[in-house]
Amino acid sequence: MMVQNSIPTLERFGFGFLIGSEWRPAQEEFGALPFIYGTLVSSLIALVLAVPVSLGIAIFLVEQAPQKIARPIAFMIELLAAIPSVVYGLWGIFVLAPFIRNHLGVFLQDYLGWLPFFQGRLTGIGMLTAGIILAIMIMPIITAVVRDVLEAVPSTQREAALALGATNWETTTIVLGNAASGIAGAVVLGLGRAIGETMAVTMVIGNSPQISTSLFEPANTIASLLAANFAEATDRIYLSALIEIGLVLFLVTFVVNALAKLLILSVTRGNSRTA
Amino acid sequence: MLKKTNLGKFISIGLASIVAFGLACSGEKLGQGGNSGSNSGGTMRLQGSGASFPKPIYEKWVNEFGKINPNIRIDYQATGSGAGQKALLAKTADFGASDDPMSDEDLKNAGGDILHIPTVLGAVVLTYNLEGVKEPLKLSAQTISDIYLGSIRKWNDQRLKTDNPTLNLPDAEILPVYRADSSGTSAVFTDFLSKTVPEWMEKVGMNKQPSWVTGVGVGAKGNDGVMGQVKQTPNSIGYVELTFAKENNLPAAQIKNKAGEFVEASLESVSAAAAASVAQMSDDLRTQITNADGTGVYPISSYTYILVYKEQPDTVKGKALADFLWWAIHDGEKYVEELHYSRLPADVRKRVEGKINSMASGGKPLRQ
Numbered sequence A: 001m002m003v004q005n006s007i008p009t010l011e012r013f014g015f016g017f018l019i020g021s022e023w024r025p026a027q028e029e030f031g032a033l034p035f036i037y038g039t040l041v042s043s044l045i046a047l048v049l050a051v052p053v054s055l056g057i058a059i060f061l062v063e064q065a066p067q068k069i070a071r072p073i074a075f076m077i078e079l080l081a082a083i084p085s086v087v088y089g090l091w092g093i094f095v096l097a098p099f100i101r102n103h104l105g106v107f108l109q110d111y112l113g114w115l116p117f118f119q120g121r122l123t124g125i126g127m128l129t130a131g132i133i134l135a136i137m138i139m140p141i142i143t144a145v146v147r148d149v150l151e152a153v154p155s156t157q158r159e160a161a162l163a164l165g166a167t168n169w170e171t172t173t174i175v176l177g178n179a180a181s182g183i184a185g186a187v188v189l190g191l192g193r194a195i196g197e198t199m200a201v202t203m204v205i206g207n208s209p210q211i212s213t214s215l216f217e218p219a220n221t222i223a224s225l226l227a228a229n230f231a232e233a234t235d236r237i238y239l240s241a242l243i244e245i246g247l248v249l250f251l252v253t254f255v256v257n258a259l260a261k262l263l264i265l266s267v268t269r270g271n272s273r274t275a
Numbered sequence B: 001m002l003k004k005t006n007l008g009k010f011i012s013i014g015l016a017s018i019v020a021f022g023l024a025c026s027g028e029k030l031g032q033g034g035n036s037g038s039n040s041g042g043t044m045r046l047q048g049s050g051a052s053f054p055k056p057i058y059e060k061w062v063n064e065f066g067k068i069n070p071n072i073r074i075d076y077q078a079t080g081s082g083a084g085q086k087a088l089l090a091k092t093a094d095f096g097a098s099d100d101p102m103s104d105e106d107l108k109n110a111g112g113d114i115l116h117i118p119t120v121l122g123a124v125v126l127t128y129n130l131e132g133v134k135e136p137l138k139l140s141a142q143t144i145s146d147i148y149l150g151s152i153r154k155w156n157d158q159r160l161k162t163d164n165p166t167l168n169l170p171d172a173e174i175l176p177v178y179r180a181d182s183s184g185t186s187a188v189f190t191d192f193l194s195k196t197v198p199e200w201m202e203k204v205g206m207n208k209q210p211s212w213v214t215g216v217g218v219g220a221k222g223n224d225g226v227m228g229q230v231k232q233t234p235n236s237i238g239y240v241e242l243t244f245a246k247e248n249n250l251p252a253a254q255i256k257n258k259a260g261e262f263v264e265a266s267l268e269s270v271s272a273a274a275a276a277s278v279a280q281m282s283d284d285l286r287t288q289i290t291n292a293d294g295t296g297v298y299p300i301s302s303y304t305y306i307l308v309y310k311e312q313p314d315t316v317k318g319k320a321l322a323d324f325l326w327w328a329i330h331d332g333e334k335y336v337e338e339l340h341y342s343r344l345p346a347d348v349r350k351r352v353e354g355k356i357n358s359m360a361s362g363g364k365p366l367r368q
Helices: A007-013 A033-064 A067-080 A085-110 A129-151 A154-161 A169-180 A180-196 A199-205 A222-232 A236-274 B001-031 B033-039 B054-068 B081-089 B103-108 B141-149 B158-163 B184-196 B200-203 B222-232 B242-245 B267-282 B315-328 B331-335 B346-357
Strands: B042-048 B072-077 B095-099 B112-127 B173-179 B218-220 B236-241 B252-255 B301-309
Touching: A007 A236, A033 A067, A033 A129, A033 A169, A033 A180, A033 A222, A033 A236, A067 A129, A085 A129, A085 A199, A085 B222, A129 A180, A129 A199, A154 A169, A169 A180, A169 B301, A180 A236, A180 B242, A199 B141, A199 B173, A222 A236, A222 B081, A222 B222, B042 B081, B042 B315, B054 B072, B054 B112, B054 B242, B054 B315, B054 B331, B072 B315, B081 B095, B081 B236, B081 B301, B112 B184, B112 B222, B112 B242, B112 B267, B112 B315, B112 B346, B141 B158, B141 B173, B141 B184, B141 B252, B173 B184, B173 B222, B184 B200, B184 B236, B184 B301, B218 B222, B222 B236, B222 B242, B236 B242, B267 B346, B315 B331, B315 B346
Parallel strands: B042 B072, B042 B095, B173 B218, B173 B236
Antiparallel strands: B095 B301, B112 B236, B112 B301
């Protein structure tokens, strides 16, 4: 059905739809590249920030913390996953954006300003803000799943490792190795949510279809574009373009997931060989 | 294992509630669609959807009208002008609402006569976040256009200083904020700039969703989105409906009108714009009143419309709708000013009365 509805733009723009970088509904010019770029980069920022933190929390909760502390913390983290994305978006506008504008951004420009990522003007709204919001949103999901995966590793393994004289840390790495595919699954799940997030991103990313190396510049993602415009698209060709970009989102998700699966496969294979 | 069963339980509860919700909705639809349901069921429901520009006043009206007519319940959803037109055409709403009139093409393909009922007048204002600037900023169409096209980048630009000799404008970059979604507010704003600045006409033009210059400014969703962005970001400027600026205590710039005066958006200056344009109003009441002639006129003013089919499919609902519209432009007017909108000029209201009286069902007029 999506293909059928996007035939007008498919016929008119063909492959150019994917590589065009201008998105001007009024002039009936549609290029999806800035949105694909924005989707990938914002999700990547989110993963880079969220994965280490989530792993750390999950390991702490399962391997280190006593039950008394672990239970309430785990509960609170799962609660975080239930907060509606609009609330994250509002928090982004009112708390995170000013923080980035006045503190984090200034800090990054002072110390890492020579990198192209951290140049340009600081408005508090843009790719980095969106990435950080996404990271906070996917962190609870990844943490919760990783925690479950780690708990599923039989405790006999830990006992065996400890009995053989392994330190706590060495035991943890063994457990992690065995849980690798599950952890990777958790990451893919988080990635899926990051790619598909709409409202929170719309509210902080600046909604400007441009490709800029600077993370402080406004950008846009496919999901956020759809959220902001789908209800209002009255014109046939515009609607078709939006549906086609929805198809592109499918494609992007598929490719990213496939790549992630391949990565996991190679990682886990490597693990079983060394183990 | 325990986790798994918990998860399973959650999922089944979730599914159950979704199913229950679905049943409830479809049940409601049945009651709503059927004649008998709306007659005997006690309360009748009317569904409206459209512009966010008049949302505060429509909500007030719906509320007050509901107090007088407890058996009629009207739901208004501010989905945006474009969505309002679409909902009316798809007949998922009993009335649509839009800031800019429907196009000739859409009207032709509507499968029935659609009436434009102007309800109130509003203004689009330029609001800004400038610390230490107390007096209102003065802007002309040219400077607004330059800011949004990216040729004025700093607040202390000479072009801004010329219009504002007394203000201490900072040496800071301007962040223009615009609407990322399709919107009647954008249509009014760009209509004004297109009429007055040739460069704007050429580069951006008049549109509900214009193509903004890449690299200049940020987009936000909805009047409240723009509001939030401006409120939160120092040295930003954005355009919103007057009510939103007033309720958030944000300043509104004075805009230079055709007569060369800098005018603040107010009930009087918006009414003046309407009065100056009465003569140009076409028979179907569709009109744009930006950049109107005359003195004391606020140049970015606009009517906002409720859209209804002239021929109503359901007599009872049609009657309720016609009564509501009649009430709104008469008794409802007393709520208009407190929400910073302006009343219709007297001659326009006369013509609107005629339109409401022409609403019919099964060949019979709905209002007697």
